[in-house]
Amino acid sequence: MHAALTIAAKDLKERLRDRSAIVLAIVVPLGLAFIMNLTLGPITDQAFSTDVAVADADGGPVSEAFSGMLSEVEEAGFITVSEAADEAAARAMIDADEVSTAYLVPEGFSDAVGMSRDAEITVVANPDQAIGAQVGRAMAEGFAGEVNAVRLSVATALALGAENPGALAASAAAEPSPIVLASGQTEGRGFDFATFYATGIAVFFLFFTVQFGVLSIIDERETGTMPRLLVAPISKQSILVGKLAASFLMGVASTVVLWIATTLLMGADWGSSIGVLILILAGVAAAMGLTAAIATFTTTAEQAGAITAFIVVVFGVLGGVFFPVTRVSGAFVVVSRFAPHFWLMDGFQRLSAGEGIPDILPALGAILLFAVVLGGIGLVRARDLVKY
């Protein structure tokens, strides 16, 4: 144990003195997280909004109620409402791609509603703004549902002997709008982009940081110091454990530094501290397993570094360290499960959204599976690296 600690301390001293390791482990990831958050965050973080136009040829109480409902939604920041002089003007706005939806309210619309005759609002959708148009149609359908409910309530009340249909209708119409739009989060994942880039970059660079330990075994062979270690009165296991311990400490320390730095400097919210620490420890183990497994199939440190870089970048993209993979679909979603990065990001996203340790257990299990399988391969083969 003493020998392993001595070797680990020596390796860490070398890494700290070799500035490139610190730069790769902390400075570059922190800088990248800052840059990505500053440049991409505002774009991807924007709330949804769409423009609609209303051509109101009616001007009656029901069409005013419709305009009032749109105004409420506008105040919530989800739409911008423009008034069109007539149907032609509204259609022109669609053709000019100025709005996603145009509502055409015909003359006599309010009367038709009041007389329980057929009444309709024409919704003109812009095919170039499909999502906005869908939202626009949904709002109109919501309003129509409300109007129908009012008519049904009034008709029912009259049938039961009510005497003042006008007051009944006014009362029903005064009920809150059935269309309620609020800024929400999907499946409870409240993931702000500062946190996303902080965790994504930390996960991505973790796999580069921990490779130093395994690569240093190859380095010792290339630089000729391995024979001197092997003739010392220590076991091969001590050498291996010392190397892996240095790697583990480097990985944990650099990720913890990134966690603290991004929290203080970028306002990232990684979530439960204990959960984050558990994920970091599991992630470092998986990263060590992956890099060890790769490195032991190579013969030089340069070769190992190049292959590791390639695989880590591919896994990083698949695992969603640069963009949320929840936004893509199809085969990509399936393939992404085979990258440890995916499970790390999943765990961090859950913690960031306020979920607890029980919620990250599936991700934790997957990460530990990667650590055990890849680490097992790496460990068995790394023992063969510790030789003359």
Added chain:
Amino acid sequence: MTDTILVCTDLRKSYGDIVAVDGVGFTIAAGETYGLLGPNGAGKTTSISMIAGLLEKDGGSAVVVGNEITTKSTAAKAAIGLVPQDLAIYPDLTGRENLRFFAKLYAMGAGLNERVDEVLEIIELTDRADDQTKVYSGGMKRRLNIGLGLLHRPDLLILDEPTVGVDPQSRNAILENVERLGEAGMAVLYTTHYMEEAERLCDRIGIIDEGKIIAEGTRRELVALVGGRDRLHVETSGDPSTVVPDVTALADVESCSAAGSALEVVALNASRALPEVVLAITRDGLDVHSVDVSEPDLESVFLHLTGKALRE
């Protein structure tokens, strides 16, 4: 009674069909410097790798201070210091940190710092002890490489061609260091293909070729194997190997080999053989640039025993 530090018996190592070491055996006593002299590829490094516990033996035994050496025998390894042929130091650490690191691996505990200072003094690096070794000169690195080997006061110090690629000044400093270690009572196993180094440093020498020790003894004993023979070193034009058969056929020539642009000739009588050798060379169309006649030495012994020059 002299303490025997190392006993090697019938060491064997093969790589596939290639036999690298084929029954090597010798002993080294305390205070003795033993030289393993042979050309590149003779089996020197493989032999000492087994003796140092770096390589598993295919057969035979190597016992250091009563402990059999294997790749796992930590007790035997504690008695050995190794100075590898290639530099084995950490460039980002200082000289002192390199020494302290290995001292800790040898669990030197109390007195560690004093011993580190002592070694720094021996290898004359006290003034530069706290500089990173990547800024050391080649000679300084070589000296530190040796210092790391003798740091834990081993019973047996193994030096594997420590002067390869070293400038003459540093080389001389290294040889002086090794001489002092022998005088201080350390058993030293020194491999080299430089005949002069073996002659200067070693109390006894084993001449190794093709994985076997073909002769062993003191310099005087080995040279006696050549008898009264002289050695001619003839620099020629062109490729001297073309004249080897004609020179070897001369009556007073016992053996002849080409090494670079020169012929190495072992002659029964130099004064009689020299005119015939020069005539044979010129008759074959080469010019003689210089001739050097010398008393028998280890080079002559090797030539005599193997029919080839040490540095072929």
